[in-house]
Amino acid sequence: MFASRFYNIVIPVISVILGLIAGAIIMLLFGYNPISGYAALWNGAFGDLYFTGETIVKVTPYILSGVAVAFAFRTGLFNIGVEGQVFVGWLAAVWVGVALDLPMILHLPLAILAAAVAGGLWGFVPGFLKAKFRVHEVIVSIMMNYIALYTCNAIIRSVITDNEDKTENVAESASLASEWLTQLTFSRLHYGFLIALIGAFLMWFILEKTTKGYELRSVGFNQNASKYAGMNVDRNIVLSFVISGAFAGVAGAMQGLGTFQFMSVNSGFTNIGFDGIAVALLGGNTALGSVLGAFLFGTLKVGALNMPSAGVPKELVDIVVALIIFFVASSYIIRWFLQRSKKEGK
Amino acid sequence: MEYVIEMLNIRKEFPGIVANDNITLQVKPGEIHALLGENGAGKSTLMNVLFGLYQPEKGEIKVKGEPVNITDPNVANQLGIGMVHQHFMLVDTFTVTENIILGMEPKKGSKVDIKKAEKEVQEISERYGLRVDPTAKIQDISVGMQQRVEILKTLYRGADILIFDEPTAVLTPQEIHELIQIMRTLISEGKSIILITHKLKEIMEVCDRCTVIRKGEGIGTVNVSETTTNELASLMVGREVSFTTEKEAAQPKEDILHIRNLRVKDVRGVEMVKNLDLDVKAGEIVGIAGVDGNGQSELIEAIAGLRKSEAGSISLKGNDITNLSPRNVTETGVSHIPQDRHKFGLVLDFPIGENMVLQTYYKEPYSKNGILNYKEIYKKAKGLIEEYDVRTPSEYTLARALSGGNQQKAIIGREMDRVPDLLIAAQPTRGLDVGAIEFIHKKLIEARDQGKAVLLLSFELDEIINVSDRIAVMFDGHIVANVKPEETTEQELGLLMAGSKKQEEGEL
Numbered sequence: 001m002f003a004s005r006f007y008n009i010v011i012p013v014i015s016v017i018l019g020l021i022a023g024a025i026i027m028l029l030f031g032y033n034p035i036s037g038y039a040a041l042w043n044g045a046f047g048d049l050y051f052t053g054e055t056i057v058k059v060t061p062y063i064l065s066g067v068a069v070a071f072a073f074r075t076g077l078f079n080i081g082v083e084g085q086v087f088v089g090w091l092a093a094v095w096v097g098v099a100l101d102l103p104m105i106l107h108l109p110l111a112i113l114a115a116a117v118a119g120g121l122w123g124f125v126p127g128f129l130k131a132k133f134r135v136h137e138v139i140v141s142i143m144m145n146y147i148a149l150y151t152c153n154a155i156i157r158s159v160i161t162d163n164e165d166k167t168e169n170v171a172e173s174a175s176l177a178s179e180w181l182t183q184l185t186f187s188r189l190h191y192g193f194l195i196a197l198i199g200a201f202l203m204w205f206i207l208e209k210t211t212k213g214y215e216l217r218s219v220g221f222n223q224n225a226s227k228y229a230g231m232n233v234d235r236n237i238v239l240s241f242v243i244s245g246a247f248a249g250v251a252g253a254m255q256g257l258g259t260f261q262f263m264s265v266n267s268g269f270t271n272i273g274f275d276g277i278a279v280a281l282l283g284g285n286t287a288l289g290s291v292l293g294a295f296l297f298g299t300l301k302v303g304a305l306n307m308p309s310a311g312v313p314k315e316l317v318d319i320v321v322a323l324i325i326f327f328v329a330s331s332y333i334i335r336w337f338l339q340r341s342k343k344e345g346k
Numbered sequence: 347m348e349y350v351i352e353m354l355n356i357r358k359e360f361p362g363i364v365a366n367d368n369i370t371l372q373v374k375p376g377e378i379h380a381l382l383g384e385n386g387a388g389k390s391t392l393m394n395v396l397f398g399l400y401q402p403e404k405g406e407i408k409v410k411g412e413p414v415n416i417t418d419p420n421v422a423n424q425l426g427i428g429m430v431h432q433h434f435m436l437v438d439t440f441t442v443t444e445n446i447i448l449g450m451e452p453k454k455g456s457k458v459d460i461k462k463a464e465k466e467v468q469e470i471s472e473r474y475g476l477r478v479d480p481t482a483k484i485q486d487i488s489v490g491m492q493q494r495v496e497i498l499k500t501l502y503r504g505a506d507i508l509i510f511d512e513p514t515a516v517l518t519p520q521e522i523h524e525l526i527q528i529m530r531t532l533i534s535e536g537k538s539i540i541l542i543t544h545k546l547k548e549i550m551e552v553c554d555r556c557t558v559i560r561k562g563e564g565i566g567t568v569n570v571s572e573t574t575t576n577e578l579a580s581l582m583v584g585r586e587v588s589f590t591t592e593k594e595a596a597q598p599k600e601d602i603l604h605i606r607n608l609r610v611k612d613v614r615g616v617e618m619v620k621n622l623d624l625d626v627k628a629g630e631i632v633g634i635a636g637v638d639g640n641g642q643s644e645l646i647e648a649i650a651g652l653r654k655s656e657a658g659s660i661s662l663k664g665n666d667i668t669n670l671s672p673r674n675v676t677e678t679g680v681s682h683i684p685q686d687r688h689k690f691g692l693v694l695d696f697p698i699g700e701n702m703v704l705q706t707y708y709k710e711p712y713s714k715n716g717i718l719n720y721k722e723i724y725k726k727a728k729g730l731i732e733e734y735d736v737r738t739p740s741e742y743t744l745a746r747a748l749s750g751g752n753q754q755k756a757i758i759g760r761e762m763d764r765v766p767d768l769l770i771a772a773q774p775t776r777g778l779d780v781g782a783i784e785f786i787h788k789k790l791i792e793a794r795d796q797g798k799a800v801l802l803l804s805f806e807l808d809e810i811i812n813v814s815d816r817i818a819v820m821f822d823g824h825i826v827a828n829v830k831p832e833e834t835t836e837q838e839l840g841l842l843m844a845g846s847k848k849q850e851e852g853e854l
Contacts, residue, residue, distance in 0.1 A: 230673025
């Protein structure tokens with residue numbers, strides 16, 4: 001048990017280091033200085049309070065989308081529809097934020113709840129189809145992503161606004177923005193990251209501590225044994241997808257109520273959901289791992305914006321990120337090396 | 347050349363344990379040599395040393411008199427050693443021929459010469475009496491047939507010495523019979539065989555000599571013709587083992603399970619249980635004898651709520667439980683030791699402790715207000731692990747890491763502890779060694795003596811005869827005969843299972 005836990009921590013760390021080394025080699029090959037490149041990356045992410053704030057802003061939805069993917073994964077399901085669930089969550093939160101006029105103590109929770117419900121409903125569809133008709137959840141949830149993208153665009157254009165490209169800003173009573181944090185950092189930093197951390201805690205709590213979580217994990221590992229033990233496998237599949245979708249929906253709310261305060265018409269995906277897959281993978285599909293994975297992802301993404309100041313094209317950062325994921329995905333190789341060198345050391 | 351294989355004083359260590367110590371195994375050409383030992387005695391380790399998967403710390407290996415250093419399975423192959431694995435290593439979607447030639451395909455230019463390969467496979471299979479269809483896909487053929495493909499694979503690679511790793515564990519009695527014929531043919535064609543097993547009957551039937559290992563140590567080699575099953579068993583276990591299970595006469599009381607006119611279909615929609623009647627009383631063990639595939643599995647799944655009944659009724663203590671959900675059936679008072687412990691019995695990736703509450707996790711004290719109480723769960727698990735002698739490093743160990751016998755003991759502990767009215771035991775001793783079998787039989791009889799109704803399904807006739815108080819013979823979806831174990835013989839049961847009618851009795 002110790003050994004597996006040890007590997008679960010060491011392997012992502014080695015993957016990250018290998019990814020950074022590979023990135024350095026590529027920078028060298030193209031004639032850039034990797035040290036100044038990485039220094040710019042670091043400064044761009046944590047160089048001053050503004051950058052740190054923006055990094056946390058970026059990390060916040062990643063935590064929740066990573067948690068959404070990881071939650072489904074732990075129960076044996078591949079929720080590739082997090083992207084779409086983020087969209088509907090975003091829209092629902094902004095809609096409630098714009099259309100209603102309530103005291104903050106009601107308005108903000110209601111807006112977040114609306115996001116969770118919308119994401120949950122979007123997750124319900126692939127879950128239900130999987131449970132009822134054994135339709136593969138990956139296919140359905142990919143299609144649901146496109147439906148979400150264009151439905152949200154249509155609603156923004158013709159229902160919420162009169163042919164505008166973006167909604168009005170949400171009411172102050174539904175906003176996560178904080179004057180205090182803004183004055184401190186001059187960034188868009190908002191209270192959302194607390195909600196994201198609560199989300200990660202909830203995932204851990206549901207899976208590890210609750211009776212329902214026991215069922216969900218059991219169904220994820222072995223459907224036959226779960227059925228034999230008297231669990232309702234189909235209902236657990238649907239439930240898992242709904243919970244996963246709810247986490248994704250709240251990730252959307254972080255964008256709508258926090259970072260942007262509105263929702264605009266999108267020409268393509270935000271990639272928050274798709275990156276969530278990588279975040280969950282980096283984090284070994286655990287709650288804490290998703291938080292750490294999201295931090296790494298957000299740091300790289302925000303820091304990359306500063307890399308051109310060292311002359312390095314920011315596209316290179318995307319290569320580094322891709323390399324890190326590559327090394328995590330092929331962690332089998334690292335595991336094999338570690339075990340082999342351990343064997344020979346004896 | 348006196349021996350084809352000599353493994354002399356082999357020692358193999360793993361961190362913390364000595365898996366093999368001072369084991370000597372010498373195989374003569376043209377013999378079937380048994381390697382006998384309990385689950386976990388070190389048989390597989392020894393064979394993996396011979397096959398080059400492990401390197402021994404001490405000892406010498408000679409093949410045909412020459413000292414050799416088997417560094418990996420390719421070396422073993424070159425030396426003419428072939429292994430027929432217990433868990434088949436086959437590509438399901440490939441044909442028989444494609445599987446056999448995998449890795450050493452005959453080429454015609456840059457393409458695989460499949461016609462030539464098929465011809466070769468056909469030739470080898472005819473020569474050794476291994477009937478297979480070279481063009482059939484693995485996924486479409488029976489388990490027995492798949493095993494023949496595994497054998498052909500080793501022969502195609504030119505093996506002279508074949509290691510069979512518990513080959514009968516997955517086979518039906520009919521297939522076991524065929525395998526024994528195949529092994530005899532192989533010997534007559536000049537091959538030598540090492541048979542890894544813990545089934546004494548098979549050793550007595552086919553083997554010439556038998557090497558026994560116990561807890562990693564070599565105990566010795568005996569000539570099978572000069573020994574008895576009792577002697578082999580005590581050599582293996584290290585103490586006297588009783589084969590006839592001691593028990594008092596049953597004192598059946600009221601009906602517990604009452605099945606009338608039951609009809610059940612299988613996955614394909616074929617009716618497997620046809621108008622079946624069956625009663626099991628409190629305080630008796632009813633054994634269902636039958637050749638696999640005569641509706642036994644469907645019957646048990648229907649009782650347990652895992653499969654829909656098309657018609658008829660199942661009642662438990664007078665309560666109708668037909669087509670209730672598995673949870674409702676369980677709560678009515680049914681415990682079920684499932685046929686396939688990996689597929690149904692355990693969540694292998696859960697700790698063994700969490701597996702101990704698989705049906706009760708939602709009840710107090712294990713769960714309160716929707717929150718699990720791990721302290722109570724593991725307290726319960728610890729108790730059961732001790733009571734049922736489940737050997738595991740701790741209750742936090744993943745179920746996957748336990749040996750088959752200990753996994754089974756864990757399931758039996760869990761199921762018997764729920765104090766059911768009816769205990770269904772489907773092949774409860776499959777793949778276990780005599781020590782574990784003895785223990786499980788004792789526990790089944792204990793349950794009976796406590797006044798529970800026990801329904802035992804087994805394909806081992808001696809188990810059925812030994813343990814049951816009444817035997818219901820199942821054939822083609824019906825119970826075709828009810829016999830008393832003391833009034834019948836294996837021969838008679840065999841005939842009944844094959845569908846011949848019982849002569850003198852009118853009542854069925």
